[in-house]
Amino acid sequence: MSLVAEGLACGRGGHALAADIAIALAPGQGLLLRGPNGAGKSTLLLTLAGLLPPLAGSIRYAGHDAEAGPALHYCGHRNGVRARLGVAQTLDFWAGLNGRTGLSIAAALEEVGLAGAAGLDAGYLSAGQQRRLALARLLVTRRPLWLLDEPSAALDTAGQALLARLLADHLARNGLAVIATHDAIAVPDLSVLTLGEAA
Template identity: 55%
Template sequence: MTLTVRGLGGQRGDKLLFNALDFSIESGSALALRGPNGAGKTTLLLTLAGMITPTAGTMTLTGAEADGPPLLHSFGHQNAIKPRLSVAENLTFWAAVNGPTGLPVQTALDEVGLGSIAALDAGYLSAGQSRRLALARLLVTARPVWLLDEPMAALDSAGDALVGRLIDQHLDLGGLVIAATHDDLPLRDPARISVLTLGGTS
């Protein structure tokens, strides 16, 4: 599977953030989006996700079935957690919405280190635990393309390592990842990562 972008332009409001953008990323590899605040990293992810209409250019995903299940996860700043539901109920909800095509809920919670508090109301989670619960949504629904916006936000060093491990596992299975991040992605093999730096002002 290959995601190819040619001549892409994007803006938020009246501000053009990027133009004539070209890149390509294949299965088993990751692209890190770098640049200061306001450079257009989030806008690019939302454009790739189809949530913002590009001002120019094309995006093509080859090697995937056009009439198959949804192909991408868009993972943003908001954790989208319902505080009055338990940790497990939150993840069960998202598995039902997106499709339970990945790991079982309890297995996914174990993977992100929340298995022992599955029955706890999500409103009691710390910021880091809430981010881990959001990451678990990537696991309960299998989709080959991950678009991640600051996936390590609010996480400690162990959480950062978790993100690296989850991405490595996804790439090992033939997935691809595009991640906007101010931090280095802690992958097993840095050669799997290419970097695209966007301009802009902080």
């Protein structure tokens, strides 16, 4: 699958935060979104995800078989974790909602370092562990495009290395990724799109 955006403007309430955006990602490519707070990074991700309509321009996902399921995962800056739902139950809920096309629940929790916490209520997890649980959703349902908003938030050094490895593995399988972040992510050959100050 490839992603092409041309002349794209995004914003809220008719107010453009970023305009004249051009993106062209082929299989195996990733893009880092940079810029100050309020520049439109999160809004651009929401627009690419189809959760906000573009104010101008076009977005095309070429080469994706709709019968294989949705083209993308959107992982926002909130983790979508309910405190009184178990860790494994949380991931099982997301797998049931999105489709069980990737790793098993146990394997995904092992991959993100949460196998020992599978039976705990998610509310007992630290902020970094909750972020790892949110990232595990990407593993239980395979989708070609990952849209990630501040995915390294609250992650320690080991968690950031885990994120980089998950991204590198995804791109190596011809996946695509668009990542809004202020942090350095140790994945080689990511291109960068810098958004300006909010108007």
